[in-house]
Amino acid sequence: MSGVAPSQSARHRIIAALLAASDAIAAILLAADLLVVVGSVLLRFLFNAPVEWADDVARGLMVGSSFFGAASALARSENAGVAFFIDRLPAGVRRVVDSVAALLMTVIAGYVAYNALKLGGLTTGQTTGAGLPLELTFYPMGVGALFMTIFAAELFCTRPLGDMIAGAVATAAIVALYLAWDFVAPDSVPSSGTLMLAGFFLTLFGGLPIGFALALAALTFIWVEGTLPGVIFAQQMARGIDNFVLLAIPFFILVGYLMEANGMSVRLIALLQRAVGHMRGGLNVVMVTSMVLFSGISGSKMADVAAVGSVLIPAARRSKQNPGGAVALLAASAVMAETIPPCINLIILGFVANLSIGGLFVAGVLPAGLMALALIAVSIVFGKPRASVAEVEAQTPMSGLWSGAIASFGLIFMIFAGFKSGFATATEISAFAAVYAIVIGSLVFRELSLKNAGHSFVQAATRSGLVLFIVAAAQSLAFVLTLQQVPHAVGEMMLSMSGAHGTWLFMLLSIAVLIVMGSVLEGAAALIIFGPLLLPVAIKLGVNPLHFGVVLVISMGIGLFAPPLGLGLYGACLIGNVPIEQTVKPILGYLGLLFLCLLVIAFVPAISTALPQAFGY
Template sequence: MLAETRPAEPYAALPARRPFLRTVTDSLLRTVQVLAALALAADLLVVAAAVLWRFLFGDSLEWADEVARMLLILVAFLGGAAAVAHGQHVGIRIVRDSVPEGGRRLMEAGGLLVELGVALALAACAVSYAGTAATQVTPFGLPQNLFIYPLVMGGACMAVFIGARLAACRLADIALAALALAALAGAVWLWSAALPGLAPSPLALLLLGFALALGSGIPIAFALSAGALVFLAADGNIDPAVFAQQASSGIDNFVLLAIPFFVLTGLAMEVNGMSVRLIELLRRAVGERRGGLGIVTILAMVLFSGISGSKLADVTAVGTVTIPAMRRSGQDPCEGVALLAASAVMAETIPPCINLIILGYVANLSIGGLFAAGILPAALMAAALILGVVVLSARTRPVPVERSAHSLRHLLWSSAVSLGVIVIIFGGYRSGFATATEIGAFAVVYALAVGALCFRELDWRTAGALFVRSATLAGMILFVVAASQTIAFSLTIDQVPHALAEAMIAVSHGGGAWIFLIVSILLLIVMGAALEGAPALIIFGPLLLPVAQTFGIAPLHYGIVLIIAMGLGLFAPPLGLGLYTSCAVGGVSLEGTVRPIAKYLLLLFGCLVLIAFVPEITMALPRSLGFVK
């Protein structure tokens, strides 16, 4: 799952002397948000209507799949543009924040110039791609360009928002940054022209461009895109339209609609009061005992990860309730944030986690099988964390249970209604009535109905804001998926999958599957920290799974091992992007959480090794449910 670092300065930071630019960006942002929210709402209606039509009339709406995918692309790129305006795209800012003020301003300006270049390149490549597809139609007669125009719109809107943020920088910083970027590009060109035999390969330039972009604090989606663009430019034989084609095809799949639907479900539960009621009931059930709030944090993450699928939504929903409670009781909030982050690692394999859906999509694995395979590993890790909390809290005093005006009867009733979402998700899978995407759509409808009719905390205005927020978050996630696909394509062109497979086999020679599993775990921990969850899985999942099968490792088992390893890297200091989100939610410094989280990560690493070398922990449920023979 994706997490966020300290957000970049949004376009709203424009100086007061530029009121016209501020007015333009404000108006454009409102338009983009409304269009993205409407596209998400329309997608929900299309998918729900298709399922009901199939159920009532035994026939399918054949056009629904194409319309739903077209709307998904619109959500991805317009929602991604809105996330740019709000500064919500994720990136590693450790280096940028550690340099003196002058250097930081220079890196900020340089990063914005790179982001602007990526946005303009996306729009330009999409225009070129649209030109090649001008006369093409889909199997059901829709113009192919309907799937391409959202890229043009999204890229152009991103460019406006980034340009507005760039306008807030000092002109001298912009000029120096532009000069530095031009000098770097010129040096590479001169090297290639003067010493063609020793010139860096397109792959080396891709890796260098990505590393420089990521290390300087550029959001990961733009760093990935910059690396892919550098590769295409250095290769010289690939039509630039391929960049837009790969970005579009990376999310042009009905399965990925589950991402915005489950994000919307989780945020709806937060808005309509379902999450607060569930956490309060857990708090009363755990009672006044040592480590009680820690146990509630773990159990709450179990519940919410089984509903929203988004780690960002889960951490926010749980952390905004439990961390303030820890502060009020005099406990160390850094300890609470560390446990919150560790619980998010545990929850990586609890369905319907978005990373399970993404891995199933890119590696052609059964999503239902991955959902089943992840349950017992998550239960093992949750039990280990709870045991760790109990042992570590043995000398602390119990924390009194805070009570709201809600009666126990009300909490039991409202929690039972809230848990209906989980019944829909797992019941739908078990019955085979619907796919992951269709189940996600009905989970959204249920959450909205409960908020409006049962809790009466969801009106039209709140619902509109909910769809805007969900489209923005989903767009951020999907734009990262699209950018990752451009990198995956570049690596495939350069035959990296074949080389990596041979290298992994050579490293594992003599040790067999055990050594291969250990190397895979270490690789994904590092890549999870550097790349974030979705890109790491999109790039390395399809590369490593075929190699795992040559060692006789079951694909579902190996997929779960990869996801947990990626989660450890995602929340591990100092680079783990997920840890930054947890710190931001808890209002604590990263430095303060390093020591507390170390013990929990070590505990989870031990669980991962056990899961990796005892395949039955992952395979028992899929086998009993018929996902594998």
């Protein structure tokens, strides 16, 4: 035994050192990306000297940062997965299932790493449109995936030896069963598409993180068919996030973390408490309005939930309010905020469905306003009387509150003015928003230290790595689905159904699909898969694409926060430190209200189209 403990200790030190390196690389690449984007915009605007290579460098840095960030998230076991079903398995079975999941993550990550590095070698000597070496995109991706492989292997190896053996035997038995079936009766073996679908849902409900379940589904098709080289898989994953538009995701997530670190979040929420905190249901009104404002700044829903929930859930406890109800309202407010610009899911939908991101931003404002008013009305009607919330009075001096509010509204003004003026794209505006948050926190509030800023970059790189890894994996699956002509088949089916029963049926079916799949999948993955499938059908039926995009995003948001599978609801419960069972009853009431609002938005298109038409979209 004396030799085992030192060996484990050395292994843990190595993993800790690799995690620190992964964090540092992801954060440095993100910071370099920020400098490249801001510098290129300033040179273009001030000196009329556009930097031709800036977009290529920025995209390459993002791919590298995303994979290192995803590796760090994996090392900390932060990857989102569906735990509802495996939590109900017997303890022994659960351990074996978890071991299989860890082994599959190791295999998938290793496959990505090998083929990304191989692709780097194959593209040596080739250049991008701006003349930069193409392999500089794939080598960082491969090294990041290699880190991911090591961390996944560590998760597998930390399990008891018996569980590791059982997991390996179970995985080998499934593979052997397929090979034996294919050898004995090849004509009766299910098609590659059927195996891909079955594998996806089995692994998803078995707790495999969503990004890996999507990647495994694509790999199942590639391995069973045997006609596509592995480098195609790596190439499609890189292609899924190698786009300048998607850079807005890490930058807006960074803004959210910087706001939390520089004191802007606390000041703004405290001011709202002073303004409306003592009216009937005032704390709940503060929660909804806080989500409205923060969603217009950071773009990241979980960053918004963390910023608002970390302040107001403790306040709800102090005021003797049911914390389960407070978390439920927090989650419902996050659904409402799904269409408040600069929402990341609007950016993703605009990218995958080739829609105007600025147009989607404008189209989402009035629908969000309708839902916000509904939540505020319910909060006031069913809220506690004014006297019972006296305990939650903000203690921050007023002298420090207005500065935070002015700084926050300045950030909102920058975002909207940038879009309307055409000064910069969504990505470039998000970069300037991050710089603004750094300047305000370090020079005006003097609360953003170098250490806090560095930590914010690490958090942003990790969180965006999680999101973008899912986007990358979903792109590989979308490529396979396209090869199988699934989008065409789905479109034809829904067109025929809608032709017989009217556009209203198509709209209801689309809402149902996105609610269900938004609950099963992480929000971005549901939009990436179903947005390009459904949008062409909507356009053929004469539905305004911006209006339909808003309906899809709200539907996905309802599913994302719906019990029992909604991952967003689990995240809100973790932030509020409340068991999910305490939130089920109140969240169903709030989601029912939002669903009614969604039906109004879906069947009254002017709510979504009036502002885009006024602004020329």
